Amino acid sequence: MDVVTTIAEVRSATAAARAGGATVGFVLTMGYLHEGHVSLMAAARAECDLVAASIFVNPLQFGAGEDLDAYPRDLPRDLALAEAAGVDLVFAPSVEEMYPRPILTTVAVDDVTARFEGATRPTHFAGVATVVAKLFSIMGPGRTYFGEKDWQQVCVVRRMAADLSFPVEVVACPTRREPDGLARSSRNVYLSAEERAAAPVLHRALRHGAARIEAGERDPAAVEAAMAEVVATEPLVLLDYAAAVEADTLVSPARLEGEVRLLVAARVGTPRLLDNVGVTVPA
Known part of the structure; x- marks a missing residue:
């Protein structure tokens, strides 16, 4: 090299x-x-x-x-x-x-x-x-x-x-993840043991939002509220945003369709962590 x-x-x-x-x-x-x-x-x-x-x-x-x-x-x-x-x-x-x-x-x-x-x-x-x-x-x-x-x-x-x-x-x-779902990031080294244990809630929230869409939910606000509720179960995690948007424009549509991206960002102690998943909404 x-x-x-x-x-x-x-x-x-x-x-x-x-x-x-x-x-x-x-x-x-x-x-x-x-x-x-x-x-x-x-x-x-x-x-x-x-x-x-x-x-x-x-x-x-x-x-x-x-x-x-x-x-x-x-x-x-x-x-x-x-x-x-x-x-x-x-x-x-x-x-x-x-x-x-x-x-x-x-x-x-x-x-x-x-x-x-x-x-x-x-x-x-x-x-x-x-x-x-x-x-x-x-x-x-x-x-x-x-x-x-x-x-x-x-x-x-x-x-x-x-x-x-x-x-x-x-x-x-594709995002590389730890076995518990936490997205790998250089920022993870700043997490304390307790914060590290709490951080996978971000991926759980994304999976929950994706499951709501797969079950038929098409209102982005409802999906965003569902993800925020999951994050709120971890007191060490302070949510910045949870969003359901068009994958290429990042615009929130009136109704979810086509390629959608679910986004979350939160403060976990000092580090601010990001994660997302893609969902294809069937016609």
Whole structure:
């Protein structure tokens, strides 16, 4: 596995691979890898000739009061996990390499970012969209793999790639879970033992909402109330939102139909956890 730190090195490696007829797949991360990241790398390995991964803690997506310096980092461990997953090339740039001077150009994806995480963290998705656009430009044409756990992020990246005509296919991969249903996340390390025991209520709430839909419920408000009732059974979990929305637009419809996404976000002690599931509503 090659580890590079400059934009020029990544562009040279991916361009050479494509010139030789190889397909390129890439996984964009902020490091502190877990099984969810590894599963994305494995998906890229199964489908592409050259697998590249980025490890970069992006300062643009941290808002006021969010401690960038406290974000967990362990590059040696990350590199070992990436190599074991079959990654060929890791791009681990410095902040100075990515942003050599104050950045004046940012990418805003309107509407899709207006709700949920975008409302809670107003500058977050502009930071995400900007760094992803920059990495798409650096990596060049190929397939990129994102986890479904951050579903709103998937929607933002897909819309940005389509609107700006990036030659990149955005592939969403299933959420990786612990045996009790908790979505794997770098934030889980901050949970106390009691909070960790309470956190799976988010997945139980999503399953309950999906069961209500499968039983015939088509009113999004009723499904959202049912999910909130489940979360309320855990006193250590403070619900931010429970939503039933159109999967691609994140808009709440008058009646649930087609591809639906159930979303939850909650504070569990200090960490704020997200989860979601997809439901196909029969015609």
